[in-house]
Amino acid sequence: MTKVALTIAGSDSGGGAGIQADLRTFAFHCVHGVSALTCVTAQNTLGVSAVEAISVAMVIKQIEAILQDFEINAVKTGMLLNGTIIEAVAQQLKQRHLSQLVVDPVMVSRTGAKLLNQQAIDSLKQLLIPQALIVTPNRYEAQLLSEMEINTIEDMKQAANKIYHNLRAKVVLVKGGGMSGSLKGVDVWFDGNEYELLRGTIVDTKNTHGTGCTLSAAIAANLALEKDLYSAVQAAKNYVTTALQHSLNLGAGNGPVGHFFPLLS
Ligand SMILES: Nc1ncnc2c1ncn2[C@@H]1O[C@H](COP(=O)(O)OP(=O)(O)OP(=O)(O)O)[C@@H](O)[C@H]1O
Numbered sequence: 001m002t003k004v005a006l007t008i009a010g011s012d013s014g015g016g017a018g019i020q021a022d023l024r025t026f027a028f029h030c031v032h033g034v035s036a037l038t039c040v041t042a043q044n045t046l047g048v049s050a051v052e053a054i055s056v057a058m059v060i061k062q063i064e065a066i067l068q069d070f071e072i073n074a075v076k077t078g079m080l081l082n083g084t085i086i087e088a089v090a091q092q093l094k095q096r097h098l099s100q101l102v103v104d105p106v107m108v109s110r111t112g113a114k115l116l117n118q119q120a121i122d123s124l125k126q127l128l129i130p131q132a133l134i135v136t137p138n139r140y141e142a143q144l145l146s147e148m149e150i151n152t153i154e155d156m157k158q159a160a161n162k163i164y165h166n167l168r169a170k171v172v173l174v175k176g177g178g179m180s181g182s183l184k185g186v187d188v189w190f191d192g193n194e195y196e197l198l199r200g201t202i203v204d205t206k207n208t209h210g211t212g213c214t215l216s217a218a219i220a221a222n223l224a225l226e227k228d229l230y231s232a233v234q235a236a237k238n239y240v241t242t243a244l245q246h247s248l249n250l251g252a253g254n255g256p257v258g259h260f261f262p263l264l265s
Pocket residue numbers: 017108109110137138139175176177178184185186187200201202203204205208209210211212213214215237240241244
């Protein structure tokens with residue numbers, strides 16, 4: 001039986017991140033992707049030049065239409081833009097008991113651009129992250145969520161511990177794409193008992209746009225395929241590393257990671 005994964009996220013007009021990356025990642029896992037769009041960004045490899053929200057009523061309608069008709073095997077959330085949308089999404093997910101939930105707390109891009117307004121951060125912390133099976137902040141998001149600076153692996157572990165205890169996600173994965181030197185690409189997993197370091201091969205490329213979306217979508221796809229959470233994260237990490245190794249040198253800025261590798265050999 002074909003598995004179905006839902007992404008609740010924003011559109012990236014440049015096609016590297018957001019809903020475009022999520023649907024592409026689902027497809028390359030042979031998982032059918034369904035989507036609820038939260039906002040539209042005018043964006044390319046150089047950055048985001050404009051953002052417009054989808055109305056909350058329309059976000060809810062999309063989720064309702066999907067849930068009325070499909071059995072959903074896993075869900076990921078990405079860019080949610082504002083507190084009203086976050087509240088509506090959190091309420092929908094809670095009502096429907098969608099527990100295979102990956103929350104990518106998109107707040108700050110790796111280039112430092114703010115992707116979520118301040119008021120929304122509280123809703124994300126209070127309403128959405130506590131429902132997550134796993135939350136996947138990047139370095140800057142982890143700093144915001146843990147209220148501490150992150151420069152070392154020990155800091156990543158401490159931040160994961162704080163986020164776990166304060167926000168009650170079942171697993172916290174602090175991503176290392178924003179770290180420097182040999183720490184780039186090392187992710188820290190904390191499940192309340194154990195810390196695990198996921199060390200990918202460091203890929204020397206500027207074309208890293210969409211790594212975070214691709215990782216969380218690949219975790220959701222692997223959960224939909226009935227992998228346990230740790231195996232899903234390991235498989236997703238391998239997928240992102242390979243996508244970085246095949247990243248596309250498009251645009252003048254940070255080009256997108258490449259998903260076509262299964263078709264290239
Ligand atoms: N140059 C790299 N080499 C190897 N792995 C990397 C590299 N850059 C990022 N990663 C990995 O990509 C995944 C996404 O992490 P990252 O910190 O880049 O997320 P993000 O900032 O949310 O991404 P985005 O750029 O989409 O906002 C993590 O597993 C991270 O370790």
